[in-house]
Amino acid sequence: MTEFLGTLSRNHKTEANALREGLAGAIADINAILREQNATIAKGQADQTSVISKGQSEQTAAVVQTLEGFAAKVRQFEGKTEATLEKMREGVEKKLTDLQSGNEQKLEEMRATVDEKLHSTLEKRLGESFSRVSEGLARVQDGLGEMKALATGVGDLKKVLSNVKTRGNWGEVQLGNLLEQIMAPAQYSTNVPVTNGRERVEFAIKLPGRDDSQKQIWLPIDAKFPQETYARLVAAEEAGDLEARDRASKELEDVVKKCAGDICKKYISPPLTTDFAILYLPTEGLYAEVVKRTGIVEHLHRECRVVVAGPTTIAALLNSLQMGFRTLEIQKNSSKINEVLTSVKTEFGKYALVLDKIKKNLDTAQNTVDEAQRRTRAITRNLDKVEVVESGATSKNLVLSAAEPTVEVPELELSAAE
Template structure:
């Protein structure tokens, strides 16, 4: 369209230029002027008509183009709407699927957690029941002692052999009660048949220990001090009892072991200022917990191994002495065999009157004698058919 308009404008411009050119060339001719004006009017009318028609054609073309553009826009709009609807449906579908999946997973996770919580509550109820039963067990003094004995026996069984310790032992003739465990140590001159006993007694001062824990929780200094003094007095009293009843040298060692069945109880004994040292210094009682008893018994086990080596050292020395004696005899026999072998070697191949010397002399003498065939030799020597001559 723009090109058509440009062509029309160019034609009009050219026509005007021609008219002006004619006017400038013939200015004096009136007839020509009239003719020129008439021609200009006709050209103007023709140009106007041509321009009108051109503009009408352009307008028609423009209207048709606008109609086409409108149709294309409508089609594009409809296509965009369809695509948007499809995209909306796809997005809605994916969002719905994802949302349902996430919600399902969330509900499943919540359900699993609730189920785990339910199981935990059940286990806590069972644990509470078991704790209640354990509390009843620990309330009984004899049962509490049996718990400590079981734990101590397990430690001893894991480290020592059955013949290295005993249960319920009367450690000395005047002993009024039997100590729970006693380790056998070598007696005089290392005699294991007449051992020296190392007493191990299990104690569990539960009530005073619990009162001390409650005092720590309260944070009251006076209550803590009072509970600590009661706890120290209880432990010291038990140490005196062990010392009095089970320690009697030379039947036993000059000290004994007090076993506390929990690490917390042992830690609180060690935590009390001066209590641990006082028990060792004043009452010859070594306080141990589960881990320290295991370490203590391990050290004794190393001592047992050293003693066994020392006991067997004399036997090993005697065996080495016997081996040395037999080795000397073996050397003497080897010397005799060497002499005999030298004598035989000299008899066979020596420089004197030996077998090799005589054999060489015989070979020199018989050098010029012609050898017979094996069959002829057999006939001369009188050998049977089953025998052969030396040369064959």
């Protein structure tokens, strides 16, 4: 644009110089004519003065008319030049406006592209991090899943300690139902061979072995106890027959000792089993009738290595064993739980690093957009400074000189700031 304006200014100067040279030639011709007339006047005597004066007047009028024609052409040329410059200024302003709007549109497209890429990258990274965290939490959940079962066992123990019966006040709670309700299927078994396959105990609880060479130890529980003797004792007490009650009481002691002896001979076989067994009495009344006789309980424990248990007592014992199993399992898996928690901690650390990187990328993108906006404003300010400097006067006085006539032409100046 500057080169074009410079070319236009040079053309303008060239045409002005041509006009100036033509005017100078005309003036030179006029001077030559005047000199010839003066010579003619000098030679023609005084009688030709009037003729010469008349000719000079006519020639002077012609010269003036010629000069006025040149001035009109100069004014016409100045008008055309001003119109041309005005059109050029309007064209430049329109192009600058189009350039500014195009830059703004491109910047908006760049911002949208950057936002889209950052959004997709952020979603991808966050999705991957949350997936890893979810997997770690799932492993933690699996490792701590036994805690829920432990809470269930504590609840069962609370029921037993609060004297909640499974089958009514004097309900005959069977051992199998209690084991099924309290213990896990893998923690007990039925009809377990305990003496090299010759004898099988009805129920046995699976205890962990003493060392790695022994996987498990069985705790025998025998519930095969006849209730007829107890029924005769109760009937005698209800009838108030002291002799029958004493006979029934002695018979009950003998039956309990015989059952305990059978349990000791058949089912206690270390190291396959523990060195004691449990004699389960099916009702609370029968259990209370036996344990109130201190001598028989001590005899069973000392001579037969048998512990007597009723429904409430066996439930409390089973819950204690269950909590022991859970505690042991948690201790075994504590290292795995620690590894999972360490992995989760590491993943969270990586997640924090990813967030820091995302924040840095967002800051970089924001700085880039700000820099683009700053440059756009700078370009806009620079384009607003583009001015067309025009001459204050629309026409110049023509100076006529016999030596060197001149015609001043306005110059076009373009100023632009970087």
